[in-house]
Structures are given as structure tokens and as C-alpha cells.
Amino acid sequence: MESFLIKGGVPLHGEVQISGSKNAALPIMAATLLTDEPCVIRGIPDLSDTRFMAEILKSLGAEVKFQNGTLTVRAKKIRGYADYELVRKMRGSICIAGPLLARLNKTRISLPGGCVIGARPINLHLKGFESLGAKIKIEGGYVEASAKKLSGSTMFLGGRAGSTVLGTANVMMAATLADGVTVIESAACEPEIVDLANFLIEMGANMSGAGSPTITISGVKKLHGAEHEVIPDRIEAATFAIAAAATNGEIEIKNCRADHLRAVLDKLIDAGVSIQPRNGNLTVRRGKNLKAVDVTTLPYSGFPTDVQAQMTALLALAPGISIVTERIFESRFMHVSELARLGADIEIEGPSAIVKGGRPLSGAPVMASDLRASAALVIAGLAAKGATQVNRIYHLDRGYEKMDLKLRKLGARIQRIEEK
Ligand code: EPU
Numbered sequence: 001m002e003s004f005l006i007k008g009g010v011p012l013h014g015e016v017q018i019s020g021s022k023n024a025a026l027p028i029m030a031a032t033l034l035t036d037e038p039c040v041i042r043g044i045p046d047l048s049d050t051r052f053m054a055e056i057l058k059s060l061g062a063e064v065k066f067q068n069g070t071l072t073v074r075a076k077k078i079r080g081y082a083d084y085e086l087v088r089k090m091r092g093s094i095c096i097a098g099p100l101l102a103r104l105n106k107t108r109i110s111l112p113g114g115c116v117i118g119a120r121p122i123n124l125h126l127k128g129f130e131s132l133g134a135k136i137k138i139e140g141g142y143v144e145a146s147a148k149k150l151s152g153s154t155m156f157l158g159g160r161a162g163s164t165v166l167g168t169a170n171v172m173m174a175a176t177l178a179d180g181v182t183v184i185e186s187a188a189c190e191p192e193i194v195d196l197a198n199f200l201i202e203m204g205a206n207m208s209g210a211g212s213p214t215i216t217i218s219g220v221k222k223l224h225g226a227e228h229e230v231i232p233d234r235i236e237a238a239t240f241a242i243a244a245a246a247t248n249g250e251i252e253i254k255n256c257r258a259d260h261l262r263a264v265l266d267k268l269i270d271a272g273v274s275i276q277p278r279n280g281n282l283t284v285r286r287g288k289n290l291k292a293v294d295v296t297t298l299p300y301s302g303f304p305t306d307v308q309a310q311m312t313a314l315l316a317l318a319p320g321i322s323i324v325t326e327r328i329f330e331s332r333f334m335h336v337s338e339l340a341r342l343g344a345d346i347e348i349e350g351p352s353a354i355v356k357g358g359r360p361l362s363g364a365p366v367m368a369s370d371l372r373a374s375a376a377l378v379i380a381g382l383a384a385k386g387a388t389q390v391n392r393i394y395h396l397d398r399g400y401e402k403m404d405l406k407l408r409k410l411g412a413r414i415q416r417i418e419e420k
Contacts, residue, residue: 001391001392001394001418001419002393002394002416002417002418002419003046003379003389003390003391003392003393003416003417003418003419004381004388004389004390004393004396004404004414004415004416004417005387005388005389005414005415005417006220006363006365006378006381006382006384006387006388006389006390006412006413006414006415007386007387007413007414008127008247008361008363008381008382008383008384008385008386008387008388008413009247009383009384009385009386010247010382010411010412011248011249011250011411012243012247012249012250012251012382012410012411012412013249013250013251013402013410013411014251014252014409014410014411015251015252015253015254015409016240016251016252016253016254016406016409016410017254017255017362017406018232018233018236018237018240018254018255018256018324019043019045019046019232019233019236019401020042020043020044020045020229020230020231020232020233021045021067021191021192021195021230021232021233021234021235021236022045022047022049022050022233022235022398022399023092023165023190023192023194023232023233023306024191024195024196024200024230024231024233025043025044025045025050025053025230026049026050026053026092026093027092027095027166027169027170027173027192027196027408028041028096028195028196028199028228028230028367029041029044029050029053029054029057029071029073029172030053030057030095030096030098030099030169030271031077031196031199031200032057032073032075032099032129032419033057033060033062033078033096033099033100033103033171033204034075034099034102034103034173034176034177034200034203034223035075035203035222035223035224035225036074036075036076036077037074037224037225038072038073038074038225039072039073039074039203039226039227039228040070040072040225040226040227040228041070041071041072041073041199041227041228041229041230042069042070042227042228042229042230043069043229043230043231043232044066044069044070044071045233045401046069046401046402047397047398047399047400047401048162048394048397048398049090049092049399050066050071051106052089052090053068053090053092053093054066054071055086056082056086056093056096057073057096057356058315059086059104060075060078060079060080060081060082060096060100061075061076061077062074062075062076062078062081063075063076065158065418070088074212074225075103076211078100078103079104080100080101080103080104080106080107080108080145080243081107081109082096082100082107082108082109082110083110084110084141084142086110087110087111087112087114088110090398091112091120092166092172092331093112094109094122094125094166094170095166095169095170095173096109096140097109097125097143097145097170097174098125098129098169098170098171098172098173098174099144099173099174101129101134101145101147101150101174101280102150102173102174102175102176102177102178105146105147105148105149105150105179106144106145106146106147107144107145107146108142108143108144108145109142110141110142110143111138111141111142111143116331116334116369117329117331117332117334118329118331118332119330119332122143122167123159124157124159124164124167125164125166125167125170125171126143126145126235127155127157128155128157128167128171128174128184129145129170129171129174130155131154132147132150132151132152132153132171132174132178132339133147133148133149133150133151133153133170133178133181133190134146134147134150134174135147143231145210149178149179150174150175150177150178150179150219151177151178151179151180152175152178152180152181152182152217152218152219152381153180153182153183154182154183154185155171155182155183155184155185156185156186157171157185157186157187157226158185158186161271161299161327161328162186162298162299162327162328163176163186163187163188163189163213163299164188164360165188165190165192165193166188167188168184168188168193168215169188169193169196171184172184172187172193172197172200172207172210172215172217173196173200175207175217175219176200176203176205176207176217176219176220176223177219177220177221177223178217178219178224179219180218180219181216181217181218181219182216182217182218182219183214183215183216183217183247184214184215184216185213185214186213186326187209187210187212187213187214187215188277188299188300189211189212189213189299189300189301190236190299190300191211191231191257191260191300192231193210193211194210194211195230195231196210196312197210197211197215198210198228199226199228200223201228202226202228203223203224203225203226204220204222204223204224204226204301204314205217205220205223206218206219208317223371231257231260232255232256232257232260232266234256234257234260234304235259235304235306235307235372235399236399236401237253237256237257237261237282238261238264238304238307238310238409239287239307239310239375239379239400240253240284240300240406241253241261241264241265241268241273241275241282241284241312242268242307242310242311242313242314242379243310243378243379243382243407244284244285244286244315244410245268245271245273245284245285245286245290245311246286246314246379246380246382247286247382247383247412248286248318249285249286249411250283250284250285250409251283251284251410252278252281252282252283252284252288253281253282253284254281256281256282256384257283258277261282261359262301263298263301263304264303264304264307264311265282266414267293267295267303267311268284270291270293271287271290271291271292271314271315271318272287272289272290272291272318273285273286273287273290274286274287289319290314290315290317290318290319290357291319291320292315292318292319292320292321292322292355292357293315293318293322294322294323294324294325295308295311295315295322295323295324296324296325296327297325297326297327297328298327298328299328305326305327305328305329306372307309307372308324308326308332308372309335309370309372309373309375309376310375310376310379311324312324312336312339312346312355312376313335313339313344313377313379313380313383314379315355315357316339316345316346316355316357316359316361316380316419317357317358317361317383318355318357318358319357320357320358321354321355321357321359322354322355322357323353323354323355324352324353324355325351325352325353326351326352326353327351327361330351332370332372332373333348333353334369334370335369335372335373335376335377336348336353338366338367338368338369338373338377339366339376339377339380341364341365341366342361342362342363342364342366342377342380342381342384343359343360343361343364343384343389344357344361344380345357345359348355351375360384360385361380361383361384361385362384362385362386363381363384363386363387363388364384364388365388365389365391366381366388366389366390366391367390367391367392367395368390368391368392368395368396369392369395369398370395371395371398371399372397372399374390374392374393374394374396375396375400375403377390378385378390378396378403378407378414382407382412382414391419392419393416404416
């Protein structure tokens with residue numbers, strides 16, 4: 001297994017190019033199953049998750065080529081069955097269910113199970129499929145959805161924590177080929193949903209409202225091949241912005257959509273960070289002093305749960321008390337005990353982390369537990385005095401393209417080494 005060895009205390013300076021969005025790419029890759037014609041998707045980040053999704057598409061019978069960020073898929077003849085070994089490795093693979101159900105009127109997929117950030121139920125995905133007329137059977141760890149023909153309907157997809165991103169994506173994709181009109185109420189509004197809708201429209205789908213809580217889809221008989229470029233990764237951009245602030249540096253973030261980052265930029269400004277939009281890029285610079293702020297994660301356009309861990313690492317450096325409340329995934333605080341190993345003073349109280357910030361951090365060996373927790377540890381390691389070894393960085397490689405190379409270009413002393 002590989003680790004990052006970071007010699008901290010160097011302010012980041014220079015330019016960083018943001019990659020295409022992982023969480024936009026995964027459902028868009030799945031959507032290529034909706035047509036037997038070729039699709040070309042550009043800007044797919046080269047990550048273990050996207051490579052894995054390409055393998056899933058192949059295993060379902062599609063012809064797939066993935067080269068230099070461009071994915072070509074032709075799903076001429078496909079099967080509707082995905083077994084445990086496929087789904088287990090990546091929870092995001094659940095978004096193949098909607099396209100398979102739409103195209104074949106039947107799918108059988110292993111239930112994905114929970115993961116380290118909390119329970120990951122799919123009840124809302126299934127509620128949506130049922131509402132479209134599918135019969136659902138759960139047996140032996142598999143969920144089977146089948147229908148003679150899907151029919152459009154009006155449904156409410158809100159759950160206990162609000163909307164569901166992949167649930168909305170799955171139902172949108174299933175509804176594209178259903179008979180009649182589907183209305184999804186309490187739909188996820190994330191930019192990744194808008195990007196998927198744009199791709200589906202390019203494929204010939206008839207839908208409106210993506211980006212708002214009500215999405216309307218009029219089913220069509222057939223979708224055709226299309227070309228698309230995925231949006232920049234807003235979570236990667238936020239991670240680099242926070243890394244610049246944590247190291248007292250100044251960086252220019254290229255290929256980033258500030259309009260997708262409002263909640264994060266707003267909190268960074270409150271925390272004393274200077275943000276300047278310039279020619280479609282963002283310049284991020286630490287102000288004189290960091291300040292404590294309270295942060296609550298919420299569905300878009302609120303503060304994203306995928307930036308909570310990184311923000312917690314930054315707030316550990318801000319003098320005063322910050323309260324970080326996690327409203328999307330209840331156990332998403334695995335980074336806290338590892339940040340404590342670097343000297344951060346953070347206590348968990350129910351859904352909140354109470355961060356007593358301002359203590360200097362010093363390097364130590366730490367263990368990455370999930371993708372965003374790993375990013376938080378890298379940020380803390382970059383800001384800490386001395387050497388930090390972040391172990392198990394395969395989690396990072398799932399969602400950040402060449403993070404070590406990009407950080408080195410910004411002056412960070414970071415190396416990928418074989419874990420000892
Ligand atoms: N939920 C239900 N029932 C469902 C589905 C979700 O109760 O059927 C709950 C979840 O337990 C959670 C909340 O609804 O409390 C939101 O979960 P959501 O379904 O929106 O999460 P997801 O679609 O499975 C995507 C991202 C995650 C990101 C979340 C929230 C992908 C591949 N994954 O997951 O990204 O945290 O939305 O924004 O798009 C990451 O990139 O690190 C990551 C975990």
C-alpha cells in the first residue's frame with residue numbers, strides 16, 4: 001500500500017488546474033447504457049473510481065475505451081445483472097440501476113451496503129423505481145427491479161437528510177424512456193445533477209427543471225449517442241482553496257466554477273480567507289488571521305458534506321471555537337481522531353465537531369479512512385511542522401487526480417512512498 005510523506009510548513013504558491021468532476025462523471029458514464037449508439041465523454045478524471053466504472057460498463061457488455069480523459073462507450077447489447085463483487089467496491093455504481101431498468105425493463109444488482117461515512121440506504125432510489133411502476137424484490141443481498149413498461153408518475157424523493165443525489169440521478173435516467181410524464185419533487189439540486197440532465201438532453205431526453213427541487217421528464221421512445229464534457233470538480237477546487245489557506249499561501253485555481261462553490265467561498269471569506277475571481281479563475285490567499293466560524297453541511301446550495309473534513313482541518317488552525325455540524329452523513333468524523341494525532345483539539349458532540357482552533361499542528365503518522373477524510377489529513381500535514389505520513393492513500397486515489405503532482409507543482413514537499 002502507498003502513503004504520502006509530507007514535510008509540512010511550506011505555503012502553497014502557483015497555479016493548479018482542476019480536473020473533471022468525479023461525481024458528475026460517474027452517473028454520466030452510467031447514462032451511456034441508455035442507448036445502443038456510441039457516446040463520447042470528455043474531461044473524465046483518471047481515478048480508480050472512474051476506471052472501475054469503466055470496468056463495470058464493460059462487464060455489462062459495453063465496448064469501452066478510456067484514454068487521455070476521453071471515454072467512448074457503445075452499449076450495443078447489454079445485460080442487466082451486476083454482482084456483489086462489482087457493486088461492493090464502489091457505492092456510486094448503484095447509478096447503473098436506473099439506466100438498466102429503463103433499457104431492459106429489468107435489473108438485478110447487489111445491495112451496496114454501508115460504508116465508513118455512515119449508513120448508505122437506497123430506499124429512495126427504490127421508492128422512485130416503484131413509483132415508475134417497477135416491482136421490487138430484495139433477496140439474498142440482491143435487489144431486483146422489473147416492469148413490463150415503466151410509466152411516468154409524480155413522486156416525492158426527499159428523505160431524512162433531504163434530497164438524494166444518486167437517487168435523483170437514478171430515477172431521472174429511468175424516467176427518460178418511461179411512458180408519459182414524471183415529476184420528481186424534492187429532487188437533488190447539485191451541479192452534478194444539472195450536468196447529467198444536460199447529457200441526457202444531448203442524448204434526446206425531454207426534461208426540464210434540473211438544478212431546482214422539481215424535475216419534469218417526458219419519456220421518449222429512444223435515446224441516441226451524444227458527446228459531452230463534464231463540469232470541473234467543485235470538491236477538488238474547494239480542497240485546493242482550503243490547502244492554500246491552511247498553508248498561508250496564495251494560489252490561482254484554474255478550470256473552476258465559482259458559481260458551484262458559493263457556500264464554501266462564503267465560509268472561507270468569513271474565516272478570513274481572501275477570494276478573488278479573475279478571468280474565470282479564482283485566486284485564494286490567506287488573509288492576516290484565520291477566524292473561527294460555524295459550518296453546517298446541507299444539500300446543495302448549502303455547504304457540501306464532501307468539504308466538511310477539509311474545512312475542519314482548516315478550522316483547527318483558526319483561533320477560537322468553531323462548531324462543524326454534519327447533517328448528511330452521521331459518522332463522517334473519522335478524520336477527527338487522526339487530526340488529533342497532529343495536535344488538533346476537536347471533540348465530537350452528537351452531529352457536531354467542536355473545534356478549539358489555533359493550536360500549532362506537528363507532523364505524525366496518520367491513517368486515511370475515506371476519500372475526504374484523507375484530503376483533510378493531507379491539508380493538516382501540509383500545514384503542520386515536521387513530517388506527516390498519510391497511510392492508505394488508495395482512498396485519495398479514488399477521487400483526486402494526481403493530487404501529489406498538483407501539490408508538488410504548488411511547492412509542497414510531498415512524496416508517494418511504499419507504506420512501511
Ligand atoms: N439517503 C437515504 N435513502 C436513500 C439515499 C440516500 O436516506 O435512498 C440519505 C443518505 O443516507 C444521506 C443522504 O440521504 O443521509 C444523502 O445521500 P445521497 O443519496 O445524496 O448520497 P449519494 O448520492 O449516495 C453522493 C456523492 C457523495 C456525496 C453525497 C452527498 C457520488 C458518487 N457520491 O452520494 O460523494 O457525499 O452525494 O452530497 O456522487 C464523495 O465524493 O466523497 C462522496 C461520498
